[in-house]
Amino acid sequence: MVFVGSDGQLIVPTAVKIVIAGGFGTGKTTMVASVSEIPPLRTEELLTEAGVHVDDLAGIEGKDTTTVALDFGRITINTKVVLYLFGTPGQNRFWFMWDELATGAIGAVVLVDTRRLDSSFPSIDFFEHRDIPFIVAVNCFDGSQMYTVDEVRHALDLDEAIPVLLCDARDRESSKAVLVGLIQHSMNRLAAV
Numbered sequence: 001m002v003f004v005g006s007d008g009q010l011i012v013p014t015a016v017k018i019v020i021a022g023g024f025g026t027g028k029t030t031m032v033a034s035v036s037e038i039p040p041l042r043t044e045e046l047l048t049e050a051g052v053h054v055d056d057l058a059g060i061e062g063k064d065t066t067t068v069a070l071d072f073g074r075i076t077i078n079t080k081v082v083l084y085l086f087g088t089p090g091q092n093r094f095w096f097m098w099d100e101l102a103t104g105a106i107g108a109v110v111l112v113d114t115r116r117l118d119s120s121f122p123s124i125d126f127f128e129h130r131d132i133p134f135i136v137a138v139n140c141f142d143g144s145q146m147y148t149v150d151e152v153r154h155a156l157d158l159d160e161a162i163p164v165l166l167c168d169a170r171d172r173e174s175s176k177a178v179l180v181g182l183i184q185h186s187m188n189r190l191a192a193v
Contacts, residue, residue: 023119036073
């Protein structure tokens with residue numbers, strides 16, 4: 001993406017990479033789609049009988065597709081900054097791609113579904129072990145029990161420095177607030193170094 005300035009000079013914006021991660025069925029594809037200014041690139045495939053014994057659908061029985069590579073979206077902040085969003089696949093058989101997707105990212109959103117909280121631990125561990133700044137965003141699904149930020153922080157055994165936000169991944173403004181929270185957290189960590 002290139003812009004032309006008022007003086008006729010080409011402006012190449014700084015690319016900022018953000019990863020949207022989390023367990024299977026937490027809403028990563030939905031979040032990328034809700035905030036992307038372009039139709040998101042999706043690599044979703046139908047769940048098949050072959051995955052019945054591999055994919056745990058407990059709590060998400062209505063899910064019929066899965067991301068098999070990545071989701072990609074873009075948000076142009078201004079002529080100087082463009083955000084590129086990379087959604088990770090959730091199942092552990094696709095985790096080998098996470099290192100590539102996380103390379104160069106300023107940070108990550110770990111999307112959490114409290115109905116399946118145990119699926120969040122591998123994502124949190126991934127970013128902690130690589131010292132990549134991350135925040136936790138609790139996707140408040142319809143019909144799920146609501147928990148406070150402190151209850152989620154305790155259940156996930158998160159350090160107080162890790163922001164925990166409540167969100168609705170379907171809602172553009174809610175998802176934008178999560179991304180703003182991540183950028184603020186990443187900038188604060190950078191300033192502290």
